[in-house]
Amino acid sequence: MADRLFKSINARGLRGAVKGSEYKKEALISYGILVIGYILLQLGAMTGLIGHNLQGQFVPICVYISLAISLNLVVGISGELSLGHAGFMAVGAFTGIVITRVLENSIEFGPLRLIIAILAAAVMAAIAGFIIGIPILGLRGDYLAIVTLAFGEIVRNIMNVLYFGLDNNGHLKFAFNHTIEGIDTSQRVITGAIGATGVTKLATFTGAAILTAFTLFVVLNLKNSKQGRAIMAIRDNRIAGESIGLDVKKYKLMAFVVSASLAGMAGCMFGQNYSTLAPVKFNFNTSVLILVFVVLGGIGNIWGGMIAAALLTVLPEALRQFADYRMLTYAVVLILVMIGTYNPAIRARITAFVNKIKPKKKDKGKEKTGKEAA
Amino acid sequence: MGSVLTVRDINVYYGAIHAIKGISFDVNKGEIVTLIGANGAGKSTTLHTVSGLLRSRTGDIEFLGSSIARTPAHKIVSKGISHVPEGRRIFQGMTVEENLQMGAFVAKPERIAHNLEYVYEQFPRLKERTKQIAGTLSGGEQQMLAMGRALMSDPRLLMLDEPSMGLAPILVDQIFEIIQNLHKAGTTILLVEQNAQMALSVADRAYVIETGRITLSGTGEELARSDEVRKAYLGG
Numbered sequence A: 001m002a003d004r005l006f007k008s009i010n011a012r013g014l015r016g017a018v019k020g021s022e023y024k025k026e027a028l029i030s031y032g033i034l035v036i037g038y039i040l041l042q043l044g045a046m047t048g049l050i051g052h053n054l055q056g057q058f059v060p061i062c063v064y065i066s067l068a069i070s071l072n073l074v075v076g077i078s079g080e081l082s083l084g085h086a087g088f089m090a091v092g093a094f095t096g097i098v099i100t101r102v103l104e105n106s107i108e109f110g111p112l113r114l115i116i117a118i119l120a121a122a123v124m125a126a127i128a129g130f131i132i133g134i135p136i137l138g139l140r141g142d143y144l145a146i147v148t149l150a151f152g153e154i155v156r157n158i159m160n161v162l163y164f165g166l167d168n169n170g171h172l173k174f175a176f177n178h179t180i181e182g183i184d185t186s187q188r189v190i191t192g193a194i195g196a197t198g199v200t201k202l203a204t205f206t207g208a209a210i211l212t213a214f215t216l217f218v219v220l221n222l223k224n225s226k227q228g229r230a231i232m233a234i235r236d237n238r239i240a241g242e243s244i245g246l247d248v249k250k251y252k253l254m255a256f257v258v259s260a261s262l263a264g265m266a267g268c269m270f271g272q273n274y275s276t277l278a279p280v281k282f283n284f285n286t287s288v289l290i291l292v293f294v295v296l297g298g299i300g301n302i303w304g305g306m307i308a309a310a311l312l313t314v315l316p317e318a319l320r321q322f323a324d325y326r327m328l329t330y331a332v333v334l335i336l337v338m339i340g341t342y343n344p345a346i347r348a349r350i351t352a353f354v355n356k357i358k359p360k361k362k363d364k365g366k367e368k369t370g371k372e373a374a
Numbered sequence B: 001m002g003s004v005l006t007v008r009d010i011n012v013y014y015g016a017i018h019a020i021k022g023i024s025f026d027v028n029k030g031e032i033v034t035l036i037g038a039n040g041a042g043k044s045t046t047l048h049t050v051s052g053l054l055r056s057r058t059g060d061i062e063f064l065g066s067s068i069a070r071t072p073a074h075k076i077v078s079k080g081i082s083h084v085p086e087g088r089r090i091f092q093g094m095t096v097e098e099n100l101q102m103g104a105f106v107a108k109p110e111r112i113a114h115n116l117e118y119v120y121e122q123f124p125r126l127k128e129r130t131k132q133i134a135g136t137l138s139g140g141e142q143q144m145l146a147m148g149r150a151l152m153s154d155p156r157l158l159m160l161d162e163p164s165m166g167l168a169p170i171l172v173d174q175i176f177e178i179i180q181n182l183h184k185a186g187t188t189i190l191l192v193e194q195n196a197q198m199a200l201s202v203a204d205r206a207y208v209i210e211t212g213r214i215t216l217s218g219t220g221e222e223l224a225r226s227d228e229v230r231k232a233y234l235g236g
C-alpha cells in the first residue's frame, strides 16, 4: 500500500530536486517561510497581539516544523514509510535532559550547555537510527512501517523503566526498573514513567528557530547533492538504481540516519522547553502526528510540511475560544489544507496567481509557465 | 581476441529452487553473444548473477581477467559491466537527460559530456526529447532510454535483458539496428532474448538455455540453421 501511495507522488518530488532552478525555488520558499514566520511571531509577541498561551507554543512550533522536515527526508525523499519518528525524538530529548543536568555546575552558560546537549542528542539518535536501520532497510514497504512503529514503542517503554539521578558528588547514576537508593528527590533527573523532572529550561524561540533553519539547511542540501539524487533515484525505481551502480542499502541508510539524527536534535530542543517531561509524550500518536504534517504538506514537499506543522500545532491553541466548535474547525481546516495541496486545479490556480504577482522576468518567465501548463 | 567475461559452472538458487544448474559460457571482446531460451529458462537469473545481484554457490565469474564472483553489485558497474534489466526500468519522474546523467553516476565526470553526445548520436529519438519526462515516453523510447543510460557509464560489457519485449515489429527492428550499430562501434554485448530469430541474426555466438542448463551452443548462423532450434524457437 505504501508503495502505491508513493508512486503517485514521486514524479513531482524528483523533478523538483534534479533541476537546479527548482531547487532554488524550493529553498527560497522554505527559508522565506521560516524567516517571515519568525519575524511575524516576534512582532506579535512584542506588541502583545499574540497572547501568552500562544507564545508558549513558539518552541513546539519550531520543533514540529523541524520534525516534519526531517521525516520528509525518509518519507518523501527516500520513499520509506516510517512510524517511529517520536522514538528518535525521545532519544534526543532524554539524552539532552541528562547532559544539561550533568553539566549544570561545570558550564554556567546556558546556550553552550544547550548546544552540547543538542550535539549529544544528534549522536545518540543517529546511533539508534543506525542500529535499527541496518537490519530493516533490506525490508520493503509496509514491513519498514511496522518495525519503525515497534521501535518507537520500545524506546518509550525503555524510558518508562529508566531512572537517572545525581549522587552527593554530582555523579550520574542510573538504574533499571527501580528508583536509585540514596538519592535525594531533588537530584532525580529521570524517574521512569514520570519522566524528567526539575529541568532547567534552556529552549528559546530564537534557539529553536535556528535549529529549524539548520534542519532545513541539512535536508535541502542533501536533497540537492549527488547523494540526494541517488536516494531519489532509488525511490523512483530501485532496480534501475541498482543497475546504474547505486549502493541501495547505503543510500537508504544515509537518509534514515540523517533523519533520525535531526529528529533527535529537535527532540532535545523540545525536552528543554518543559520543566517536566513524561515518556508518554513520545507515543505512537506523536509519530502519526508528524506523519500527518508530511502527508498534508504533500509528501516530498518540504515547505508544505512546514506550513502544515505550524498550522496544526497552533490551531488547537488558537481555536480555544471557539470551545465547542474547536474539533469541528480543526477537521475542516485539515480538509481544506488537503484539498489545497492535492487538488491540481487549485494548485494550478495558486501557481498562476504566484506567477502573476511575481516581478516579470520577460520572456524567460513566460516560457517557463507555458511549459508547466503544457 | 581476449575474453571479456568468463562464466564457469555457476549454480544459483532461489531458496530451494535450483534455477541455474552449472552454466558456463564466455564473451569475447567485440562480440555479440546471445542467450536464448523459453520463459523461466534462467536467462535473467544468469544476468543477475553476473551483475552481482544474485550469488552463485559454485564456480567463478571472471571479468577482464579478475574474479567478480564476490564483488558487491554496486561495484560491478564501475568495473565496467552495465546491465539493462528486463522491463524498461527507467526513472519515470526524471527527464530523459536526467536519466542519462544518472547513468553516469559511477563514471568519471570528465567523460559525461562525451558519453552524452555518443548516446544522442546512437539514439537520435532521445535527442529530440531531452527535456521530456521519461514516464511519458513510448515503450520503445523507454527501452532506448534504458539502453542509453547503461552506455553512460563507459561499459566494457553491455548486458541487455529482452530489449524487444512487448514492442511492435517495427520498433523491434529499430532496437536491433541500434544493437548492431553499437556492435560496430566496438561495444561487447551479452544479449538475452526470447525473440530467437532476431537475436540469432545479429549474434556472433549463441547459447540455448533450457531449465537452467545450456543445451546447445554455436555461432549465430549455426544455431539458426540447427533443427532443434528451428523446431523449438523459430516455429519450425
Ligand SMILES: Nc1ncnc2c1ncn2[C@@H]1O[C@H](COP(=O)(O)OP(=O)(O)OP(=O)(O)O)[C@@H](O)[C@H]1O
Pocket (backbone or CB within 6 Å): B014, B017, B019, B037, B038, B039, B040, B041, B042, B043, B044, B045, B046, B086, B194
Ligand atoms: N525471485 C525469485 N524467486 C523464486 N524463483 C524465481 C525468482 N526469480 C526467478 N525464479 C525462477 O527461476 C527460474 C528462472 O527464471 P528467470 O527469470 O531467470 O527466467 P528467464 O529465462 O529470464 O525467463 P523470461 O524469458 O520469462 O524472462 C524460473 O523458474 C523462475 O520461476
Ligand SMILES: [Mg+2]
Pocket (backbone or CB within 6 Å): B043, B044, B045, B086, B161
Ligand atoms: Mg527474464
